[in-house]
Amino acid sequence: MSRPAFTDVPQPDELARAEARQRHATLIKPVESLGRLEELGAWIAACQGVCPPRPFTRPRVVIFAGDHGIAAKGVSAYPVETTAQRLDALLKGDGVPNALAGVAGAGVRVVDLAVDADTSVQEFKVRRGSGSIDVADALSGAEVEAALRVGVELANNEIDSGADLLVAGDLGVGVSTPSAVLVAALTGTEPVGVVGRGSGIDDNAWMRKAAAIRDALRRARAVLADPVALLRTSAGADLAAMTGFLAQAAVRRTPVLLDGLPSAAAALVAEELVPNARAWWVASHRCAEPAHELALQHLDLKPVLDLGIRLGEGAGALAALPILAMAARLLTDVATYPDAGVTPPDGVA
Numbered sequence: 001m002s003r004p005a006f007t008d009v010p011q012p013d014e015l016a017r018a019e020a021r022q023r024h025a026t027l028i029k030p031v032e033s034l035g036r037l038e039e040l041g042a043w044i045a046a047c048q049g050v051c052p053p054r055p056f057t058r059p060r061v062v063i064f065a066g067d068h069g070i071a072a073k074g075v076s077a078y079p080v081e082t083t084a085q086r087l088d089a090l091l092k093g094d095g096v097p098n099a100l101a102g103v104a105g106a107g108v109r110v111v112d113l114a115v116d117a118d119t120s121v122q123e124f125k126v127r128r129g130s131g132s133i134d135v136a137d138a139l140s141g142a143e144v145e146a147a148l149r150v151g152v153e154l155a156n157n158e159i160d161s162g163a164d165l166l167v168a169g170d171l172g173v174g175v176s177t178p179s180a181v182l183v184a185a186l187t188g189t190e191p192v193g194v195v196g197r198g199s200g201i202d203d204n205a206w207m208r209k210a211a212a213i214r215d216a217l218r219r220a221r222a223v224l225a226d227p228v229a230l231l232r233t234s235a236g237a238d239l240a241a242m243t244g245f246l247a248q249a250a251v252r253r254t255p256v257l258l259d260g261l262p263s264a265a266a267a268l269v270a271e272e273l274v275p276n277a278r279a280w281w282v283a284s285h286r287c288a289e290p291a292h293e294l295a296l297q298h299l300d301l302k303p304v305l306d307l308g309i310r311l312g313e314g315a316g317a318l319a320a321l322p323i324l325a326m327a328a329r330l331l332t333d334v335a336t337y338p339d340a341g342v343t344p345p346d347g348v349a
């Protein structure tokens with residue numbers, strides 16, 4: 001087995017994007033009066049290669065669950081057992097993403113990549129937990145390749161089943177630590193610049209987390225030139241699979257709403273693996289983690305929402321999904337000046 005080979009990423013259809021912008025200029029409203037909604041509509045048209053764009057019929061959230069060895073260093077506010085407990089809640093339909101997806105019209109799938117317990121969704125499991133990244137590699141060479149392949153397979157599987165918009169969500173105690181390390185490594189940031197409060201840690205845990213990130217970053221920087229080696233050294237099976245998923249979504253011309261820190265960290269690595277994949281992604285929200293902002297800046301992505309969400313689990317992306325649906329609907333449902341018999345402003349035919 002070897003690492004998956006990604007084909008070049010096709011770019012969204014610039015003609016459809018230009019057509020959408022042009023159409024917005026003829027709709028019965030002042031020019032550019034819908035701000036970012038207009039750009040989002042044009043992005044959807046460009047991704048679908050058609051203007052006006054089609055409404056999303058099958059948005060899908062895949063939650064990548066995994067535990068992290070670094071959690072044993074006291075870097076999270078919660079004990080490791082809560083990963084498996086929360087996974088059960090999601091499968092019962094009782095979690096945050098279930099509630100949000102119900103309103104947003106999305107489907108949720110939970111996949112156990114590395115939970116440190118037996119679960120009922122471990123068909124794709126790579127291992128239990130990961131190495132403690134401050135002192136050891138997260139994964140073996142075979143494991144990182146397996147995890148990347150799972151991500152590619154999940155993207156293919158969802159897209160072949162009709163998914164027309166994808167979200168990668170995280171679930172796992174400690175995941176904000178490797179995520180911060182990946183961001184620091186790829187953006188050239190000092191450890192202290194990426195240490196966040198994660199699940200709500202106190203000052204003592206913050207200091208342990210800062211030390212863990214500092215030590216892990218030293219190991220990460222040694223393999224910076226190779227994105228797969230970086231995932232092996234500093235990520236975990238969940239983040240590696242997420243990376244493969246985001247890269248393959250771009251290869252398959254499928255738009256993605258990025259979520260919080262873990263998904264932004266995986267996106268940074270995916271952009272290294274398959275340059276220009278970011279054209280297929282929109283940043284759903286600004287979260288409270290400093291590394292999130294750095295990752296989005298590096299990818300040149302501007303968040304849609306700023307709700308103070310700091311959760312993961314696809315929550316921010318699900319909150320932004322209705323906005324995307326609205327952006328598409330404006331281009332299909334709003335009349336043009338000639339159609340509505342409204343006098344256009346000067347310069348609009």
Ligand SMILES: Cc1cc2ncn([C@H]3O[C@H](COP(=O)(O)O)[C@@H](O)[C@H]3O)c2cc1C
Nearest residue numbers: 076078170171172173174175176198199312
């Ligand atoms: C009950 C609960 C629900 C969550 N949903 C998402 N997270 C988020 O917080 C965790 C990452 O933060 P840290 O790196 O500080 O552990 C992940 O589990 C992530 O999914 C949760 C955390 C908890 C405790």
Ligand SMILES: O=C(O)c1cccnc1
Nearest residue numbers: 198260261287310311312
């Ligand atoms: O930004 C996130 O998605 C996030 C923040 C804190 C903890 N877990 C995830």
